[in-house]
Amino acid sequence: MTPGTGQLPEIQGAQRRPGLRGWLLFAPLMLWLFAFVIAPTAIMFVYSFCQRDELGQVVFEFSLSNYTRVFDKTYLKIFTNSIQYAAITTVICLLVGYPVAYFIGRASEQIRNKLLMLVMIPFWTSFLIRTYAWMSILKAEGPLNGMLLYMQLIAAPLDILYTPAAVVIGLVYSYLPFMILPIYGSVEKLDNALIEAAFDLGAGPVSAFSHVIVPLTRPGIFAGVLLVFIPAIGMFAITDLMGGGRVPMIGNVIQNQFGQARDWPFGAALGMTMLLLFAACFALSMRKSDAA
Amino acid sequence: MKRIGGLIYLLAIAIVAFLVGCKKDEPAAPAPGAGSAKAPAAAAVGKELNLFAWSEYIPEDVITGFTKETGVKVNYETYASNEEMLSKLLAGGTKYDLIQPSEYVIEALVKQNKLEALDHAKLTNLKNIVADLRDMPHDPGLKYSVPWMVGFVGIVVNTDKVKDPVKGFKDVFQDKYKGRIVALNDNREIVAWAMMTHGIDVNQMTPENLEKVKPTVEKWIKLVKVFDSDSPKTAMMNGDVDIGVVWSGEGAILANTDKKYAFVIPEEGARQYIDNLAIPKGAPNAEGAHLFINYILRPEVSKLVSDKFPYTNPNSEARKLLTPEQLKNPASYPEIKSKQTFRDIGKAASDLDKMVTDLKAAAN
Missing domain, CATH: 3.40.190.10 (Periplasmic binding protein-like II)
Structure with a gap:
């Protein structure tokens, strides 16, 4: 906004400059953002150029070595691994979540709220407890294997816990609501007349879905994909617990730098790199969706 | 952009709940240099003791027993690895009074002058520690640490x-x-x-x-x-x-x-591995920490620890209170060349x- 705009005699609605009261109302958010986003990111940025001493304390000595280490093939491989896991998780969440969100969004209002409640209920218990619950379900002598053996569907217990499959199950389970809710938001606003129009104009269900419904719910899909994909890349608790600590993801590597390896500067450099990567992806996808 | 308020609300709940759930697993990373404002208490025993120790290592009844006797409230915070403990300790967010590092960490901390020297006059039960653990290379003479379990x-x-x-x-x-x-x-x-x-x-x-x-x-x-x-x-x-x-x-x-x-x-x-109790430099309640160390060095208290966590007890008097079965367990008291x-x-x-x-x- 140029300084000149303020001198215009009458500016309507959204274009009016915020008064003192507006800034006051905005201040808590600014403080929050500064204290918990900007300041920590700045600290991380500074740390990422530092060194560690014998005990693992940060030594303020400028160096780029942390960043050169980020591009070591070990960590690049873990990066691509993590992206793979996150991508698989996102695709499954989308395939499972879209129909659920669609169904909830098209249901009558009474049923809709009950169904939304069902999606939310798991969040009432701690995420760790839910993860441990999955571990008991999947373990070799657990209820899942017990049931399958009893029904004589399998001859020997399935090997699920502590495998990559268990990691994906855990990730999909944890992030599914983050896919359902935004898509539900888009579906709920879907104009029935447009779908009927598509049918009237001779579109079959498939083409109505792909040409009308999907484009109209694209904002929800886009938000859901972001909300699932980004946190899934950084997840470390599920990979440790359900993957048996065998499948290192980038989140585990970063966590390890702040824990066992006691190399905060390197951890900070990894974190900064991830942050830049996300920012770039986000900017790119925003530009693309603007163009569309 | 007019989004449905309810949805945003639901999402917010979801995200908060998720973060709360995750929090347990993430090491809190306090701002560097932001040392505690608490002034270290003088010679008096503080009301609270911040104990930072391994998970599954200190029985509940030992802590309640100590509180009952001394009136000092124990805040027991746990860690899963020495390195995790070091990270948090050195970040300086919380002032811990008592930590439980393994031998090689004691050595590093002593080297960097991060531990308070123990006042042996206050540790009247220190004599109970077996002789062969008194002169280990990480801390000869137990100047900075007292073995907890081996x-x-x-x-x-x-x-x-x-x-x-x-x-x-x-x-x-x-x-x-x-x-x-x-x-x-x-x-x-x-x-x-x-x-x-x-x-x-x-x-x-x-x-x-x-x-x-x-x-x-x-x-x-x-x-x-x-x-x-x-x-x-x-x-x-x-x-x-x-x-x-x-x-x-x-x-x-x-x-x-x-x-x-x-x-x-x-x-x-x-x-x-020898896990030890030690007092970090600048502990606000070093007095209470000494009391706690002396308390766990009592044979009957040390025995409680052995009952729950069958590691090798370094306390010669406590070993006398153990059952023959406990002493026979090859994992607790193995023969090693x-x-x-x-x-x-x-x-x-x-x-x-x-x-x-x-x-x-x-x-x-």
């Missing part, structure tokens, strides 16, 4: 499933047990086991030695099903694995629950971490 890293075997004799690491890490093995999730441990197998001193963490053991570690990592340091016995009891390399205390618990579990001290060498203890390896920890991370990433 343990070994050993092999636990489910003899129902594993019929072949198991004597050492090389018997565990065999192709036929692929996917049936649990190992401690500690990068230094697995490297140390490989070093012992190669006959290398576990403290000579040089790049050449790392290179030498790398193929062994690489092979072993591929065989392991679960890496878990917190509670490796769980995977064993759940039937997900049949053999593993675990802390002796965990092995002793397994051996106590079922005869089918056997605990073996590896013939290549036994890594002995060669003991090795870890020394501080400084920056080599980074190289080691990189190597193991690399191998783990490649194993999948």
Whole structure:
């Protein structure tokens, strides 16, 4: 906004400059953002150029070595691994979540709220407890294997816990609501007349879905994909617990730098790199969706 | 953009709930240099004692007993590895009064002048510590630390499933047990086991030695099903694995629950670890910390710890109170020919971490 705009005699609605009261109302958010986003990111940025001493304390000595280490093939491989896991998780969440969100969004209002409640209920218990619950379900002598053996569907217990499959199950389970809710938001606003129009104009269900419904719910899909994909890349608790600590993801590597390896500067450099990567992806996808 | 308010509200709840759930697992990273404003209390015993110790290591009744007797409230915060403890301690967010590091960490902390010297006049029960633990290289004369429990890293075997004799690491890490093995999730441990197998001193963490053991570690990592340091016995009891390399205390618990579990001290060498109580520099309630140390040094209190966590008790008077069965448990009081203890390896920890991370990433 140029300084000149303020001198215009009458500016309507959204274009009016915020008064003192507006800034006051905005201040808590600014403080929050500064204290918990900007300041920590700045600290991380500074740390990422530092060194560690014998005990693992940060030594303020400028160096780029942390960043050169980020591009070591070990960590690049873990990066691509993590992206793979996150991508698989996102695709499954989308395939499972879209129909659920669609169904909830098209249901009558009474049923809709009950169904939304069902999606939310798991969040009432701690995420760790839910993860441990999955571990008991999947373990070799657990209820899942017990049931399958009893029904004589399998001859020997399935090997699920502590495998990559268990990691994906855990990730999909944890992030599914983050896919359902935004898509539900888009579906709920879907104009029935447009779908009927598509049918009237001779579109079959498939083409109505792909040409009308999907484009109209694209904002929800886009938000859901972001909300699932980004946190899934950084997840470390599920990979440790359900993957048996065998499948290192980038989140585990970063966590390890702040824990066992006691190399905060390197951890900070990894974190900064991830942050830049996300920012770039986000900017790119925003530009693309603007163009569309 | 007019989004439905309710949806945003639901999402916000979801995200907050998720973050709250996650919080437990993430080490709080306090701002650096933001030392506590609390002024250290003088000679008087403070009302609260901030105890920062290993998870599953201090019985509840010991803490309540101490509070009942002294009126000092104990805040027991736990960690799962020495390194996690160090990170939090050095970040300086909370002022801890009492920490429980292993021997090599004591050595590093003493070197960096991070521990308060103990006042032996206040530790009247210190005489109960057995003689051979009073002059260890990490802290000769127990100037800065008092042994809490001693343990070994050993092999636990489910003899129902594993019929072949198991004597050492090389018997565990065999192709036929692929996917049936649990190992401690500690990068230094697995490297140390490989070093012992190669006959290398576990403290000579040089790049050449790392290179030498790398193929062994690489092979072993591929065989392991679960890496878990917190509670490796769980995977064993759940039937997900049949053999593993675990802390002796965990092995002793397994051996106590079922005869089918056997605990073996590896013939290549036994890594002995000594966990200690120590007071960090500038502890606000150093007085209370001394009281606590002296309290746990009482034979009857130390016995409570042994009852719950069957590691090797360093308290000679407490050992007299144990039952013959407890003393006979080979995981608690093993016969060992060669003991090795870890020394501080400084920056080599980074190289080691990189190597193991690399191998783990490649194993999948």
